[in-house]
Structures are given as structure tokens and as C-alpha cells.
């Protein structure tokens with residue numbers, strides 16, 4: 114029987130921290146339920162009431178707190194960790210057993226006291242955050258905790274961050290905030306929010322650990338799982354997609370064909386266009402269906418074209434709502450394009466990293482086993498320095514796009530640098 118933390122791949126330390134916090138949170142609830150007299154000795158009650166053994170060497174900083182930040186590279190499982198912890202908090206046994214209604218509804222996203230914020234645009238706005246903070250302050254209907262999970266907390270606008278900070282500074286007694294961000298760098302999360310939260314760092318899981326979970330949980334054949342785990346460079350979700358989705362594999366093949374295609378200036382610009390267009394197509398495929406569903410739902414809600422009294426006013430309001438929706442959808446499409454392009458750049462960086470480690474004769478396994486021969490040929494032609502310059506060109510392109518340089522310009526500059534070496 115696997116509990117809610119089973120899918121957190123290669124994160125033993127973080128899981129240990131979260132288990133102890135969940136046990137401590139459960140002890141707090143039991144103490145509160147037993148009344149003020151019993152609340153005086155929560156630690157003993159915790160130790161013999163089941164759950165995790167805490168022991169005398171218990172770390173005083175390992176208990177429960179109301180605001181957490183999960184950090185780690187993309188794909189390391191930040192949101193998986195946050196959701197698992199939320200389930201453990203709602204678990205009727207206080208452990209995250211994976212079987213009780215509290216665990217089950219949290220993991221399937223239907224628990225009434227767990228709110229998940231997934232920004233689908235480039236940032237989370239202040240109005241969304243205020244509404245969320247307000248709802249999070251209410252008494253938990255299930256009698257345990259109100260949990261708010263904010264995925265990509267680095268995409269909060271400054272105003273939204275301030276609204277959140279206020280809630281974290283004066284937390285309602287039963288509310289827990291779980292933030293996910295790439296790091297605790299001030300670019301990702303404000304220093305003041307960071308100072309109010311406990312940080313749970315996740316590491317990039319080893320390829321072997323990722324392969325193991327693909328085999329065990331998703332039933333993927335071991336050889337395919339091994340290849341996909343290495344190619345995905347520690348990104349669990351990406352590894353699963355590569356193992357299962359032929360289109361994702363084709364897109365990756367096209368990206369890894371780039372180094373072969375760079376035979377001149379014209380070819381470099383062609384390769385740049387192809388990469389950008391592929392990212393646009395991938396993004397469009399991922400958002401079009403949702404866009405249309407949302408639009409249809411809004412039009413139905415607005416009642417289509419009415420006549421009669423008040424229809425003109427309603428129409429004006431409807432136009433505003435449609436405009437809002439279009440703005441949100443455009444922002445989401447931009448984000449999806451950038452994410453798709455970034456995945457392609459990570460694959461490309463993996464190729465040049467392989468060439469570099471081969472040129473250096475470093476004893477590490479290649480990222481892309483299927484293009485290892487090509488990387489070896491590159492290593493011979495370019496030497497370590499040439500391979501490193503190319504790897505840097507790819508990483509600079511990622512950084513430039515992150516810093517809001519127009520993707521096409523950044524990618525063209527990169528392709529030229531890759532061609533010239």
C-alpha cells in the first residue's frame with residue numbers, strides 16, 4: 114500500500130520533514146479537540162497516538178508551521194510535494210495514508226478545504242489573490258486545515274505578493290499556505306515572504322529514481338523508462354511524456370536534428386524559424402481546446418444574444434468579460450509557447466553537454482543516448498572548448514528569453530553562435 118508521498122521521486126529528506134510536520138499538525142488538532150488541559154502536553158500525545166515516531170531527539174524546528182515554500186528545478190516535484198503534504202494534513206490518520214477520504218479527495222483535487230492556484234498566464238493577479246486569501250481565512254469545513262497551494266509562486270505580481278504576505282503575516286489559526294517556486298532567490302520570491310516561510314528544498318532526482326517510478330507506477334517497459342529518464346534530465350513529468358507520447362518524441366527528435374542541420378548562415382536562420390514555429394504549434398495544440406471551451410462556457414453564461422429590456426447593458430458587460438477572457442487566454446498562450454521553447458532548449462543543451470563531457474572524457478552517462486554518436490563526432494571536431502562555447506550559447510539563449518528578449522531574436526543569435534562555434 115503506497116501512501117501520498119510515494120510519487121515524490123528521490124526526495125527522502127523532504128519527505129521525512131513533511132511526515133514529521135504532518136504528525137505534529139495532527140497532534141495539534143487532537144490537542145485542540147481534547148481541550149485546554151490536554152493541550153499542555155502535545156508532544157507525548159503525538160508520540161503515542163500513532164503516526165510517525167518522534168522520539169526524544171526530535172528537532173524543535175521540524176513541527177508544523179503555517180507557510181511553506183517548496184523549491185527545486187522544474188520537474189523535481191514541487192507541486193507533487195505540496196499536494197502530498199496537503200493530503201497528509203487532511204488525512205484522518207494524520208499520516209497521509211493514501212486510502213482515507215481526506216487523502217483521496219485531496220489527491221484527486223476535490224477536497225473542499227484545499228485550494229490550488231495554477232497560474233495559466235504569465236502572472237497571478239492581485240484580485241485573484243485577494244479573493245483567495247479571503248476564502249482561505251474561513252473555518253475549514255472538514256474540521257482540519259484550510260490549505261492553499263500556489264504553484265509557480267514566482268509568477269505572482271508584486272501586488273498579489275503583498276496581498277499574500279499580509280495573510281502570511283497574520284495567519285488565520287487553521288490556514289496553511291504552500292508555495293512552489295524554482296528557488297528562494299529574490300527574483301522568484303520576495304525576501305519578506307521567504308522570511309515567513311519554512312523552505313523545503315527538492316533536488317533534481319537521479320535518472321535511476323525517475324526510471325524506477327515510471328516502471329512501477331506507469332507500467333512503462335524498463336528500457337524505455339531508462340532512456341526517457343536520462344533524456345528528460347531529472348524532469349519526472351517530461352520523462353513520462355517522452356515514454357508515452359509519440360508526438361513528444363518526434364518534437365524532441367526534430368530539436369536534436371538541429372546540430373546536424375547547421376551548415377551555413379541560411380541554414381541557421383531556417384533552424385531558428387523551425388524551432389520557434391514548432392514551439393508555437395506545440396503551445397497552440399495545448400491551449401486551443403481549453404480556449405474554445407472557456408469561450409463557449411462564457412457565451413452560454415451570458416445568454417447569447419438577448420433582446421428586450423436591459424439587453425443593451427448586458428451586452429456591454431458581456432463585451433468586457435469577453436475581452437478579459439481573451440486577455441487571459443493570450444497571456445496563457447504566451448506562457449505555453451515559452452515553456453515549449455524552453456523544453457526544446459533544454460534538450461539542445463543536453464546534446465552539447467554530451468559533446469563536452471565526451472571531449473573531456475568525463476565518466477558520466479550521456480543525456481541523449483540516441484544521439485551519443487553524433488555528440489561524439491562533435492566532440493572530436495570541436496574539442497572541449499568549442500563544445501563549451503556551444504553549450505553556453507544555448508544557456509545564454511534561455512537566459513535572454515527569461516529576461517524578455519524576443520524569442521525569435523534570441524534563438525537566431527543562438528543558432529548563428531552554434532554554427533560559427
Ligand SMILES: [Zn+2]
Nearest residue numbers: 204210213216
Ligand atoms: Zn489518509
